[in-house]
Amino acid sequence: MARVTDSVHGEVRVPGDKSVSHRALIFSAFASGTSRVRGILQSDDVKSTAGVLRTLGWAVPEVSAEMVIDGAGFTSRLPSPVSRLQCNNSGTTARLMAGVAAAQPFASTFVGDPSLSRRPMRRVSAPLEAMGARVEFPDGHDGLPMTIHGAPLRAIDWELPVASAQVKSAILLAGLCGRVPVRVREPAPTRDHTERMLAALGAGVTTRDGWIELQPADRLAPLDLDVPGDPSSAAFFVARALLADEGSLVVRHVLRSPFRDGFLHVVRRMGARIEEVRASTGSGERRDDLVVHAGSGLRAVAVGRDEVTSMIDEVPMLAVLAARAVGTTVVRGAEELRVKESDRIAAVVANLRAVGVEAEELPDGLVVHGTEAPLSGRVLTHADHRIAMAFGILGASRGCTITVDDPSCVAVSYPHFWEDLAHVAR
Incomplete structure (x- = not known):
């Protein structure tokens, strides 16, 4: 077949x-x-x-x-x-x-x-x-x-x-x-x-x-x-392209800042192929179009406090992406995630396990073991928009059957997320 x-x-x-x-x-x-x-x-x-x-x-x-x-x-x-x-x-x-x-x-x-x-x-x-x-x-x-x-x-x-x-x-x-x-x-x-x-x-x-x-x-x-595009929201669609087998996706007019670029630096170390095309510079803020190529073949990384500071909101998406990388990804220095909209360390690890991924909590981070196995299960968001979107991205990729318990909670930061996610699939 x-x-x-x-x-x-x-x-x-x-x-x-x-x-x-x-x-x-x-x-x-x-x-x-x-x-x-x-x-x-x-x-x-x-x-x-x-x-x-x-x-x-x-x-x-x-x-x-x-x-x-x-x-x-x-x-x-x-x-x-x-x-x-x-x-x-x-x-x-x-x-x-x-x-x-x-x-x-x-x-x-x-x-x-x-x-x-x-x-x-x-x-x-x-x-x-x-x-x-x-x-x-x-x-x-x-x-x-x-x-x-x-x-x-x-x-x-x-x-x-x-x-x-x-x-x-x-x-x-x-x-x-x-x-x-x-x-x-x-x-x-x-x-x-x-x-x-x-x-x-x-x-x-x-x-x-x-x-x-x-x-x-x-x-x-x-x-x-x-107002330029939100890099934390862009991270979800960067990840969506990286989890796909083929094609490419352009994410338009994304804010660029050395204090917000940690996710892009880390996924590039994982093997991501991303091109940057300067869109404009206005009000002192640079904006780029990001061209993200599918089929990159991701590998595990270690992420420390120095990188976490510039990608604290994107750590849930990174952890979910790590579930499809080769090897074991370790994130440290992210204890601030425990006092976000949910305890994001606990929520991410529990939900990864719920869908079939081996993962462990650390006091200040987490460990994720990559797998190619089919993943399925129900995700508990704890009304946290970033948990919902991260696992929504995983659920949209091949070999995954994932249900998000509260999809409406994305309205906190990205009201039209699900419509945009459906739009980019071929």
Whole structure:
């Protein structure tokens, strides 16, 4: 009987980058003048940031493909107290907007869904308290709800104990809205969209001797921005092409950054053949088209903390890809995955085992033994969008019969994922 081949073809343009989309909304709301933002990610997480900004008094319209936003400066126009700030499942919303709330002249209570409420928030409350805000955790645990009593803030030099672009951004936003200088030092470099965008809009942001410094700004210039494609979303379609037997797939207008390129570096070490075609450079962000060739023949790799930092959101996809590589893949230095939307280390390993792959948990990572055997089973996403998409990619490849228990959870970051996945199959 003839062997059935798995082919990919055509092109896909993934949604706008989630990190850039959150920040585009926030900085547009703060700008002096009218901002225009195109291609923003129309996902549940980004809508949560828009909703919190509205609740705090900034006139942010409904999230759409082309947005016009009239900025109103750094201070809310609302009288106190402000109602609860609903962040739903968005950790970026909660942590970045915590920095904004710390500088407002009232108290704000951040709430979220059960998944977000379990994620650690004291890492962001500590520097804000050191700046002069008062933070309470009414339920007594390290998570939401979290009440921030805004206050006049003071300057701070803060060394982050854990590398976190969200906490770094919260401190920078507190300094921006509180009009005080701040300095932040990271144990390892993280995505730098906050710094790059603030500098492009006229704020005094510099990096010197490992410290990110922000000087008080009186105003921000309005944005005129085309949001580039999200590299974390692009990783799923890179993987889809690599798991196919033949064909090639073009992933259009993907954001490129040394702080976001870890996945591409690692899969190239696994044997991936990927061409990069420069698409454009706008608002200081490079965009490339990625041409990914099927049939590369993947081999196992070892991935350490230095690489994990620039691909933390893509580790679930890498682990699933490793299930089809020759040899044993080991990922270390990824303990931050345990406090994401789910315990992603535990979830990935349990689901790999459920579909027939040998895998083990490590305290800070995982081990995956590649196999060519047919894979089948039911995947439990724990309402985690990246678990759903990673195993959706595996299920779409030859020799796999995989059911995802909650396919709708992808709306957090990629509402049209399943339609795009069906589109690229030949």
